[in-house]
Amino acid sequence: MARQMTGAEMVIKALQDQGVEVIFGYPGGAVLPIYDELFQQEKVRHILVRQEGGAVHAAEGYARSTGKVGVVLVTSGPGATNAVTGLTDALMDSIPVVCITGQVPTHLIGNDAFQECDTVGITRPCTKHNWLVKDVNDLARVLHEAFYIAKSGRPGPVVVDVPKDVQFATGNYVGPSNIQHKTYKPKLKPDQTAVREAVDLLANAKKPIFYTGGGVINSGPKASQLLREFARLTGYPVTSTLMGLGAYPASDKQWLGMLGMHGTYEANMAMHDCDVMFCVGARFDDRITGRLDAFAPWSKKIHIDIDPSSINKNVHVDIPIIGDVAYVLEDMLRVWKAKAPQLDKTAHKSWWKEIDGWRAKKSLSYKKQKDVIMPQYAVERLYELTRDKDCYITTEVGQHQMWAAQFYHFDDPNRWMTSGGLGTMGYGLPAAIGAQLAHPKSLVIDIAGDASILMNIQECSTAVQFNLPIKVFILNNEYMGMVRQWQQLLHGNRLSHSYTESLPDFVKLAEAYGFVGLRCDHPADLDDAIKEMISIDKPVLFDCRVAKLANCFPMIPSGKAHNEMLMGEDVSDEEVGKAIGKEGKTLV
Amino acid sequence: MVQTQKQSHYPSLTTNEQIVQRTLSITVDNEPGVLARVIGLFSGRGYNIDSLTVTETEHAKHVSRITIVTKGTPMVIAQIKNQLDRLVPVHRVHDLTEEGRPLERELALVKVGGKGEKRIEALRMAEIFRANVIDASTEHFVFEVTGKSSKVEQFISIMTELGLVEVARTGIAAIGRGPEGS
Numbered sequence: 001m002a003r004q005m006t007g008a009e010m011v012i013k014a015l016q017d018q019g020v021e022v023i024f025g026y027p028g029g030a031v032l033p034i035y036d037e038l039f040q041q042e043k044v045r046h047i048l049v050r051q052e053g054g055a056v057h058a059a060e061g062y063a064r065s066t067g068k069v070g071v072v073l074v075t076s077g078p079g080a081t082n083a084v085t086g087l088t089d090a091l092m093d094s095i096p097v098v099c100i101t102g103q104v105p106t107h108l109i110g111n112d113a114f115q116e117c118d119t120v121g122i123t124r125p126c127t128k129h130n131w132l133v134k135d136v137n138d139l140a141r142v143l144h145e146a147f148y149i150a151k152s153g154r155p156g157p158v159v160v161d162v163p164k165d166v167q168f169a170t171g172n173y174v175g176p177s178n179i180q181h182k183t184y185k186p187k188l189k190p191d192q193t194a195v196r197e198a199v200d201l202l203a204n205a206k207k208p209i210f211y212t213g214g215g216v217i218n219s220g221p222k223a224s225q226l227l228r229e230f231a232r233l234t235g236y237p238v239t240s241t242l243m244g245l246g247a248y249p250a251s252d253k254q255w256l257g258m259l260g261m262h263g264t265y266e267a268n269m270a271m272h273d274c275d276v277m278f279c280v281g282a283r284f285d286d287r288i289t290g291r292l293d294a295f296a297p298w299s300k301k302i303h304i305d306i307d308p309s310s311i312n313k314n315v316h317v318d319i320p321i322i323g324d325v326a327y328v329l330e331d332m333l334r335v336w337k338a339k340a341p342q343l344d345k346t347a348h349k350s351w352w353k354e355i356d357g358w359r360a361k362k363s364l365s366y367k368k369q370k371d372v373i374m375p376q377y378a379v380e381r382l383y384e385l386t387r388d389k390d391c392y393i394t395t396e397v398g399q400h401q402m403w404a405a406q407f408y409h410f411d412d413p414n415r416w417m418t419s420g421g422l423g424t425m426g427y428g429l430p431a432a433i434g435a436q437l438a439h440p441k442s443l444v445i446d447i448a449g450d451a452s453i454l455m456n457i458q459e460c461s462t463a464v465q466f467n468l469p470i471k472v473f474i475l476n477n478e479y480m481g482m483v484r485q486w487q488q489l490l491h492g493n494r495l496s497h498s499y500t501e502s503l504p505d506f507v508k509l510a511e512a513y514g515f516v517g518l519r520c521d522h523p524a525d526l527d528d529a530i531k532e533m534i535s536i537d538k539p540v541l542f543d544c545r546v547a548k549l550a551n552c553f554p555m556i557p558s559g560k561a562h563n564e565m566l567m568g569e570d571v572s573d574e575e576v577g578k579a580i581g582k583e584g585k586t587l588v
Numbered sequence: 589m590v591q592t593q594k595q596s597h598y599p600s601l602t603t604n605e606q607i608v609q610r611t612l613s614i615t616v617d618n619e620p621g622v623l624a625r626v627i628g629l630f631s632g633r634g635y636n637i638d639s640l641t642v643t644e645t646e647h648a649k650h651v652s653r654i655t656i657v658t659k660g661t662p663m664v665i666a667q668i669k670n671q672l673d674r675l676v677p678v679h680r681v682h683d684l685t686e687e688g689r690p691l692e693r694e695l696a697l698v699k700v701g702g703k704g705e706k707r708i709e710a711l712r713m714a715e716i717f718r719a720n721v722i723d724a725s726t727e728h729f730v731f732e733v734t735g736k737s738s739k740v741e742q743f744i745s746i747m748t749e750l751g752l753v754e755v756a757r758t759g760i761a762a763i764g765r766g767p768e769g770s
Contacts, residue, residue: 120621125632129676132620149676183617184676309670312663 007136007167008033011100014143016043017176020071022062022437023047024055028075029115030102033167035073047437047466050458052079054430056086056157057456060095061434064417065392067220069151070434072099077115080161081122085424087157088126092421093243094218096155098146099127105165106134119161128156129184134163136171144179153186154307155218186306190323195331198278198302198319203341205276207351208236211259211288214243214420215281215305217413219325223247224413226329227280233336235348237355239267241282243420246410256355257364260288261556262402265363265565268554270355271296272562279303281325284315285421286587294561304328363554364406366568373523375400375475375546379407379447382473385530390442391415392435396428396452399481399552404447426455429472433459436468443471443534450476450503460513463539471533472515472541477548478503485551488576490558490585510541521545551576559584605661609638610685611692611762612669613770617677618644618652625675626654635660635668639694639737639759651679655762682770684762692762696740701728702751710750717743728753 005013011034015023024047027035038046049055052074059070070090074083080101090097104113120132129149131142139162146158202208210231216223224247231238231254238248239259248255257264259271268290271277277299282288284303289295295315303310303317304325311320321328366376379400393408394417395401401418410416417435419427428446436444446453453474463470475481483498510517516536520529520543533540553568557579566579616622623642630637639657644650658668665683672681684690698719700710703726710729714721719733733743737760744755764770 121624124621124625125628130621183679307670307674309667309674311670313667316663 003173004170005173006033006170007139007162008037010136010139010171010173011143011162011167012037012041012044013173014140014176015071016041018069018144018147020044020069023071023073024049024058024062024434025073026052026055026075026079028079028102030076030104030164031073031079031167033164034100034102034162046073047433047462049430049462051456052082053085053426054433054456054459054462056083056090056097056099057424057427057430058434058437058459058462059097059099060086060090060093060427061394061417061431062438063095063097063434064217064431065414065435066438067414069096069098069147072097074099075102075115076104076119077117079115080119080159081117084122084126085422087123087159089419089422089424089427090157091126091128093419094155094214095157096150097157098150099157099159101159101161102167103132103161103163106163107165109163119159123159126157127159130159130161132161132163133166136166136169139166139171140173140175141179144174144176145181147176148179148181149184152184187322188306188324188327190304190321190328190331192331194319194321195328196335198321199332199335199339199341201276201300201302201319202234202236202278203336203339203343205236206344206347207270207273207275208234208278209270209274209276210236210238210248210278210280211240211271211282212238212244212247212280213241213282215325216244216247219281221413223281223324223326223329226326226333230329230333230336233333234343236278237270237352239263239271241285241288241420242405242418244282245405245416246413249411250409251411258405261290262406262552262554264406265361265554265567266355266358268556268562268565269358273354274299277301279317280329281305283310284313286314289314290556291559291561296562361567363565363567366550366553368523369547370523373521373526373544373546375403375477375550376407377523378473378475378526378544378546379403381526382445382447382530383408385527386443386445386534389534390439392417392432392439392442392444394418394428394431394435394444394446396446396448396455397423397425398449398452398483399485399550400447400449400452400475402482402552403475408447425452429453429456429470430459430462432470432472433463433466433468436463436470437466444468445471445473448472448474449481450474450478450506451480451500454504457509460510460515460539460541464514468539469537470539472539473533474506474541474543475546476503476506476543477546477550479548481550482552484549488551488573489580493573493577506541506543513541515539515541517541517543519543519545557584558587605663607659607661608665609657609659610665610683611690611760612656612658612672613682613684613762613764614654614656614672615679616652616654616675617679618650619677622652622677623654625677626656626672629671629675630658630668633667633671635664641759641761655760657760680770682764684764684770687764687770688766690762690764692736692760693734694737694740694758694760695732695734696744696755696757697722698731698733698744698747698755699728699753700731700747700751701753703727706750710747713743713746713750719743
């Protein structure tokens with residue numbers, strides 16, 4: 001039965017009907033009617049952020065730690081433009097977000113009205129889809145469609161732009177069950193011929209590898225379970241992208257660590273030398289492949305992806321399988337079990353022997369120092385002291401992010417939230433807020449850098465307002481570390497504007513916001529300081545002073561192949577300076 | 589033709605893949621912004637548009653047909669089709685070139701000015717090309733010419749010598765052969 005109500009009521013009713021418990025937002029002129037409706041109900045909780053960019057990242061953190069859709073409510077003009085970075089971030093990392101934006105009244109659209117911007121125009125390339133709703137009778141349908149599009153197929157952000165007069169107008173409300181989308185029907189179940197071919201190829205592999213990605217996590221916990229089962233059944237080595245960490249347990253003996261630019265030596269060498277690559281929900285990103293014409297040159301490739309446009313985009317694959325990871329793995333497991341193939345045990349044994357040889361290089365090793373905290377050591381200790389707790393980790397972007405990926409280990413999916421595709425500094429603090437809201441009893445830590453944290457530092461105020469005991473663990477080297485490292489690699493160590501001259505006193509800053517501020521600058525004190533941080537049931541900003549000029553290794557320099565990694569311990573500054581050739585310099 | 593592969597951050601890779609031209613027919617919901625989505629995709633991802641036409645074709649269902657002529661390596665063409673298919677308001681993407689030699693037609697309005705011998709020659713050529721005169725004065729003609737793009741091109745290049753003033757072209761409308769619809 002259609003019910004009559006105002007557009008603003010419809011927005012809240014639609015959120016309730018979609019089971020939304022939390023939204024992140026910031027009020028303004030063009031969304032006042034919706035905020036008025038929010039005020040008069042209890043079901044949907046509104047989290048007031050301090051800048052709209054923070055709202056989207058918080059929604060992303062909420063979505064990634066729960067598997068639900070993150071919801072954002074912002075006003076027109078600057079509200080919408082501030083959300084653009086977060087929307088792009090969610091698009092690149094395939095995170096389901098519904099962002100509702102206010103708009104100036106319909107008759108003023110195109111008039112350069114106060115706080116007007118072409119929201120659907122601006123957000124068209126950075127959303128999966130967007131709508132400008134000009135008729136209140138379309139509003140409920142569009143909102144339900146928005147949730148459907150955001151979470152189906154390859155998830156992503158959507159924007160619903162609602163002019164103020166539409167919020168005031170009265171129209172018919174329809175519930176979510178009446179919505180059937182005309183055109184958008186992603187394919188979830190795989191082609192069975194491809195499944196059988198893939199199983200055959202895997203069964204006959206001599207040097208196989210599983211290369212898994214964020215698609216496993218997006219597919220849901222069942223996909224992670226199936227991946228584990230399949231890996232156990234085959235006994236094959238597993239590596240993962242940054243986005244896929246946690247889908248396969250890092251504590252398992254088949255785990256090779258992360259691959260790619262800052263991945264482990266064993267993972268990258270195994271990728272390079274493999275004869276069958278089983279890509280599960282990853283997309284052959286440039287951070288993974290390195291030099292394309294030298295990428296796994298002797299391999300046959302199987303690629304599972306829900307998005308047909310990911311197939312053959314960067315790398316030609318032999319067996320593409322379009323479908324949802326969980327469905328595909330389920331079918332593959334069934335076929336595999338029915339066939340019970342005879343594996344080439346001798347070949348696999350020598351493959352593992354090769355891998356163990358690469359492992360023995362200990363590519364993540366670094367020189368420990370007595371009087372200064374090495375950043376790797378800081379993350380290692382943080383991991384050791386929190387590993388038995390119910391933990392969620394977010395990061396900002398830069399060296400600390402890579403060290404976190406290398407030294408913090410995940411055994412479960414949805415525990416690790418980082419800006420992978422877009423590389424958004426300032427992501428981690430609001431994302432931690434989102435994760436903590438979803439998991440109030442858990443320990444949520446943002447592993448941060450001193451530069452990144454300042455990009456959304458205002459969200460400390462949000463954490464305090466909503467009593468969210470997040471822990472911000474800053475690896476403070478006073479540099480934009482990754483920028484400095486690249487300047488050393490590419491630009492003759494001329495450190496152009498990568499040093500932050502006037503960093504705030506993070507302890508005082510913490511106190512000003514109502515956080516607890518802690519500082520540690522000596523390795524001997526680190527464990528106690530981390531324990532203190534964990535024990536405090538309030539938000540904490542931890543200023544961990546680390547070695548200033550540490551580089552993040554191992555590394556595949558730009559323009560190089562997987563088997564041309566730059567290792568950490570044995571590399572001199574001079575070698576670092578010469579590692580990247582002329583062609584590599586133009587790359588990002 | 590050797591071409592640097594544009595799809596990667598790593599431009600050192602060259603391919604020997606042939607550049608091919610394709611005519612794509614895209615059925616879409618005729619909703620606001622749908623054309624912007626399609627052409628934004630092309631410009632954002634660095635694809636080519638050689639020709640583009642669009643109009644609502646089924647009024648009752650609000651469905652439009654967009655005809656795009658594009659070129660690229662087979663890998664890029666496959667990407668273009670997949671990326672288009674991914675857009676929410678897109679119903680279907682048909683590669684008419686792949687499905688068989690499509691019927692492709694174009695219309696041009698050609699304004700030619702001048703007097704005397706050249707003017708007579710222009711009219712004579714128009715007859716040969718079966719172009720209609722749709723506007724005229726003692727000093728100009730406007731011709732309407734339809735046909736394959738190559739015929740339109742040829743007509744325009746002849747008119748250039750005879751006092752071409754300006755040209756408006758529709759771009760290619762295309763449809764597959766045979767009794768079935770796409």
